[in-house]
Amino acid sequence: MIATSSLDSTVESYQYKIQSCDTLETLENLRLEILGKNGFITQQLKILGQLDPESRRHQGAVLNQAKETLSKLLQKKKQDLEEHHLSQRLAKEAVDITLPARPWKVGKIHLLSQVRQQITDYFQKVGFQLAEGPEIEDEYHNFDALNIPAHHPARQNHDTFYLKDWPHRLLRTHTSTVQIRSLTQQKPPVRLISLGRVYRSDDLDATHTPMFHQVEGLVLEPGVHMGHLKGCLMDFCRSFFDNPNLTFRFRPSFFPFTEPSLEVDICHSFGKSDQRWLEILGAGMVHPQVLQHCGIDPDTTQGFAFGIGIERLAMLKYGLEDIRPMYQSDQRWLDYYGQRWS
Numbered sequence: 001m002i003a004t005s006s007l008d009s010t011v012e013s014y015q016y017k018i019q020s021c022d023t024l025e026t027l028e029n030l031r032l033e034i035l036g037k038n039g040f041i042t043q044q045l046k047i048l049g050q051l052d053p054e055s056r057r058h059q060g061a062v063l064n065q066a067k068e069t070l071s072k073l074l075q076k077k078k079q080d081l082e083e084h085h086l087s088q089r090l091a092k093e094a095v096d097i098t099l100p101a102r103p104w105k106v107g108k109i110h111l112l113s114q115v116r117q118q119i120t121d122y123f124q125k126v127g128f129q130l131a132e133g134p135e136i137e138d139e140y141h142n143f144d145a146l147n148i149p150a151h152h153p154a155r156q157n158h159d160t161f162y163l164k165d166w167p168h169r170l171l172r173t174h175t176s177t178v179q180i181r182s183l184t185q186q187k188p189p190v191r192l193i194s195l196g197r198v199y200r201s202d203d204l205d206a207t208h209t210p211m212f213h214q215v216e217g218l219v220l221e222p223g224v225h226m227g228h229l230k231g232c233l234m235d236f237c238r239s240f241f242d243n244p245n246l247t248f249r250f251r252p253s254f255f256p257f258t259e260p261s262l263e264v265d266i267c268h269s270f271g272k273s274d275q276r277w278l279e280i281l282g283a284g285m286v287h288p289q290v291l292q293h294c295g296i297d298p299d300t301t302q303g304f305a306f307g308i309g310i311e312r313l314a315m316l317k318y319g320l321e322d323i324r325p326m327y328q329s330d331q332r333w334l335d336y337y338g339q340r341w342s
């Protein structure tokens with residue numbers, strides 16, 4: 001058993017050690033050394049039993065006193081170190097909430113949105129209204145009403161996404177559906193465009209994506225004929241490509257929902273000596289059967305329609321050879337082709 005005088009000096013030296021601890025970890029080691037299972041005080045308490053009752057009582061009181069003194073000191077030191085640790089962390093991780101957000105990055109308008117806006121602006125200026133239709137369509141609006149009955153070869157040309165759990169529902173393969181939707185709600189005269197997404201189960205390559213955008217135009221007005229259709233499209237293209245001398249080629253074509261039908265090519269130059277004809281759109285006079293499906297008498301009303309791929313227009317205007325980057329969200333591409341908000 002340790003003598004009282006030497007117990008006093010041991011307690012004193014522990015007090016000193018506790019005071020000079022500067023981390024929670026060393027303090028915990030010290031606590032174990034004093035109060036742990038094999039700690040100094042615990043060991044002393046264990047041998048109390050071997051003493052005679054008189055000395056046990058005396059020695060017990062002295063030991064308990066020492067234990068309490070050291071426990072309190074350990075406790076107090078632990079609190080101090082924790083507080084110190086917290087205030088250090090707060091100082092280190094301080095945030096100046098009065099500073100502006102950094103880095104100051106502002107998003108830009110995606111190229112496709114810019115082109116959509118340019119198309120919309122042009123057509124609105126010449127009196128067209130905007131119309132909309134759903135992207136999930138039925139076979140009637142996407143095919144039948146547009147004079148593409150079941151088993152018509154044109155259905156095979158549109159690689160259609162059918163909805164698995166919804167019979168006869170599909171993702172529209174073209175915006176021509178909006179012709180039907182609008183004409184069943186609104187009677188002629190109409191002059192409308194509709195821009196939106198269309199879907200075809202094409203493989204992804206430089207010029208195809210399973211989802212792309214089209215703009216559909218429809219004009220039903222008294223006395224409207226092919227001349228108006230050609231003038232309308234030429235004026236739009238010259239304005240869109242900002243080239244009053246743009247030259248065109250109108251080729252006879254076939255679409256089930258127009259008669260006659262045509263495709264339009266523009267002469268596009270890729271550099272000085274490389275000029276090529278490029279197809280940019282399909283159009284025609286609205287087929288009498290389409291009008292009949294919408295309850296309109298084809299003997300008294302006629303008009304024209306056209307459909308243009310928006311990605312294709314964007315690629316021609318901005319000289320892109322690959323459609324894929326438009327959908328890859330590459331920050332560098334977005335930054336280069338994006339337009340600042342004004």
Ligand code: DAH
Pocket residue numbers: 173174175176216217255257258281282283284285305306307308
């Ligand atoms: N719907 C056609 C397609 O997706 C494009 C089209 C051609 C639309 C001629 C028309 C049109 O309105 O008259 O390929």
